[in-house]
Amino acid sequence: MAIFSRSGVRLGNLIKKTSRLCYVSQHTAVNAPQYVTAGCEEPTGPILRTSIPGPESQKLTQELDQIQNAGSVQFFVDYAKSQGNYITDVDGNVLLDLFTQIASIPIGYNHPNLLQVMSQPENLSTFINRPALAVFPPKDWVRHLKNALLSVAPPGMHQVQTMxxxxxxxxxxxxxxxxxxxxxxRGGLPPTQExxxxxxxxxxxxxxxxxxxxxxxxxxxxxxxxxxxxxxxxxxxxxxxxxxxxxxxxxxxxxxxxxxxxxxxxxxxxxxxxxxxxxxxxxxxxxxxxxxxxxxxxxxxxxxxxxxxxxxxxxxxxxxxxxxxxxxxxxxxxxxxxxxxxxxxxxxxxxxxxxxxSKKMLTGGFYYKEDLRPKEAFRIFNTWVGDSSKVLLLEAVINTIKKYNLLDNVKETGQYLQNGLHEMEKKFPHCVSNVRGLGTFCSVDFPDAAFRDGVIMKLRNRGVHAGACGDRSMRFRPTLIFQKHHADIFFDAFEKTLQESSQ
Known part of the structure; x- marks a missing residue:
């Protein structure tokens, strides 16, 4: 089966269930940017076996609701089968994920570079023994902070605190x-007894x-x-x-x-x-x-x-x-x-x-200027102040971003996504408005929340998972390895959904 971009350019043939992220226009394949591979494998497109949530998801939700309030659960996920830009639910449905765990998956599900971090023997003790980092940091903690968090610190910032x-x-x-x-x-004086x-x-x-x-x-x-x-x-x-x-x-x-x-x-x-x-x-x-x-x-x-x-x-x-x-x-x-x-x-x-x-950074924390550094120990503190295993994973994420020029990919794909959304805005002016974004951090507005929620549900049952925000907005939070052909899959489902919703 072949797919075509919105400009009519034929994209690479999709003949396997999984293949590397290299679906580029045939006339540019030879000189394709390095980021199109990114080392990740994934399905070739959505697969729908049931409506969503399916029967197994509904059963598990009912079981969970006996233990805690499960009202926020949308569907249960089979994370072992989720790959790249695709999330797989427990009923076998495979969805193109544009929401990515509320904007927190950086380079796709089960990325091999992250799996490799988990499998390295020298990292096992960090995953098994979660250190109380502010009191008993591991011997390689400073090195990992420098290689991960400080290597991408905002310009002009050199202090970091994990959370x-x-x-x-x-x-x-x-x-x-x-x-x-x-x-x-206090003018630098110690606090008073009072x-x-x-x-x-x-x-x-x-x-x-x-x-x-x-x-x-x-x-x-x-x-x-x-x-x-x-x-x-x-x-x-x-x-x-x-x-x-x-x-x-x-x-x-x-x-x-x-x-x-x-x-x-x-x-x-x-x-x-x-x-x-x-x-x-x-x-x-x-x-x-x-x-x-x-x-x-x-x-x-x-x-x-x-x-x-x-x-x-x-x-x-x-x-x-x-x-x-x-x-x-x-x-x-x-x-x-x-x-x-x-x-x-x-x-x-x-x-x-x-x-x-936090989120795509996998660990929480904050950078700060030197004058905000506390003078006393235990002022900014809790048992773990973060998780050293997440910083190991973040180091692999950052290396992948740099190796495959993923920020360039985000700029290019983001512009493609926004252009397509503007096309939809022109074609369905009574449904879609206020297209906006930076990179792939994009959103659109609908007439009201009910219309928006209906669009999201219909998209999901066409194999595309998106998220809501604000009073009437739908937001896009794809991975950094999101490609133009993924955007084409979304546009196809979005156009059909808008045609159906506007009738």
């Missing part, structure tokens, strides 16, 4: 802000009333400190006590961008004015704003973008007010926008003060 997940990365990044602010307030005693009773001055500014639509995690700066959905926050911290409006840009430049600049200026006002308001109330936390692209909140100028001005405001700028790159980091870190698109005069990461 387990995105939420705790944000949580401990906030603690770094507070510690640094209070240390500067501070040492009062903090044990949640009282001032040991527990000062400090605040962190965040934005409407933000999502920074589900732990209590992270929830204080999260404003995306009620399901995240209802019934939980959260601090009264300042919030500014995140810009909601109008599309297409080139037709709305003046209005979008006004929208961003209003947001920046709010930032200044909130900082001044809370400082006057004796509740100083010591930090500002923002996503380069608001993901959970609906894939909301702002311009490089907005982030440049925001950093300027933070510098003027001695506010620590924390860039939450949990979902945007590790190359999905075409640069390793999304904030690199903004041409900031200097690095953010803190950059948090």
């Amino acid at each position: 387990a997940c995105g939420a705790c990365s944000i949580e401990h990044g906030q603690k770094a802000m507070f510690i640094t602010h209070q240390r500067k307030k 501070e040492l005693t009062s903090c044990l009773y949640n009282k001032e001055p040991g527990c000062p009333d400090l605040t962190v500014l965040s934005f409407s639509g933000a999502f920074h995690g589900r732990t209590m400190g992270a929830l204080g700066i999260t404003h995306s959905k009620w399901i995240h926050k209802l019934d939980f006590p959260t601090p009264d911290w300042p919030m500014a409006t995140f810009p909601k840009l109008k599309y297409p961008l080139h037709e709305n430049e003046r209005e979008n600049m006004e929208i961003e200026n209003r947001s920046l004015d709010e930032v200044r006002e909130r900082i001044e308001e809370y400082n006057k109330r004796g509740r100083p704003v010591v930090g500002c936390c923002i996503e380069p692209i608001q993901a959970e909140g609906g894939d909301n973008f702002a311009s490089p100028r907005f982030f440049q001005e925001l950093q300027k405001i933070c510098k003027e007010n001695e506010v620590v700028l924390l860039m939450d790159e949990v979902q945007t980091g590790c190359g999905s926008t075409g640069k390793f870190w999304a904030h690199e698109h903004f041409d900031l005069p200097e690095a953010p003060d803190i950059v948090a990461f």
Whole structure:
């Protein structure tokens, strides 16, 4: 069987159930970029045996629901059979995965380079004996930190702290802000006895009333400190006590961008004015704003973008007010926008003060500037502060990204994906709107949530798995080895779904 791209160019014949990622146009196959192989094998396309969720998935969901709330389960997965860009469920359905475990699979399912890390005898003790890294790190820990995390550190950043997940990365990044602010307030002197005693009773001055500014639509995690700066959905926050911290409006840009430049600049200026006002308001109330936390692209909140100028001005405001700028790159980091870190698109005069990461980075953590480094041990701490086995895997991921030029692949495939989405927007203007993205980090809007959810379900039963975000958006979070022929498979299913949904 042969498949054709949207431009009509014949792609490589697909005659095996699995083959290497080398489906390129025949006229470019000889000089194909190195990244098209990426060392990974996968199915040639979706395979549907049942509706989704199938009977086995439904049975397992019912069993799980006897033990815990299983309302969020979409289907059960056979991870041993999932390969590359394809996820296989327990009923034997094979889906092209554009959501990838909520944006957390970097180079595909069961990538051989990662399997090799697991099989190397010298790595077994790291996987078996999870070290308490802050107290008893393994002998090769520094080497792996340098080869993995520090080799891709955001420009201008040389300090890193590992953590387990995105939420705790944000949580401990906030603690770094507070510690640094209070240390500067004391002029470098040790805390007073009153501070040492009062903090044990949640009282001032040991527990000062400090605040962190965040934005409407933000999502920074589900732990209590992270929830204080999260404003995306009620399901995240209802019934939980959260601090009264300042919030500014995140810009909601109008599309297409080139037709709305003046209005979008006004929208961003209003947001920046709010930032200044909130900082001044809370400082006057004796509740100083010591930090500002923002996503380069608001993901959970609906894939909301702002311009490089907005982030440049925001950093300027933070510098003027001695506010620590924390860039939450949990979902945007590790190359999905075409640069390793999304904030690199903004041409900031200097690095953010803190950059948090997780998801595709496989481990959590944050980079930080030297002045945010705690002076005392055990201030940024928990039993494991991350997982050394995940850093071993991350090292293999980074080597694969570099070897196969996967950031170039993301740029090229991302442009192809966005072009195709714009075609769909023109063909189905009453269904699809607001196409936007950087690299393969893309999304579209639909008339409402019900329409969006129906499209996602129909796509799934055509062999394509996508994700939702915001009030009415569908987001794309493919792997870094996602290719143009994968986009063609999606476009075929998407077009049929829109034709059916718009009738």
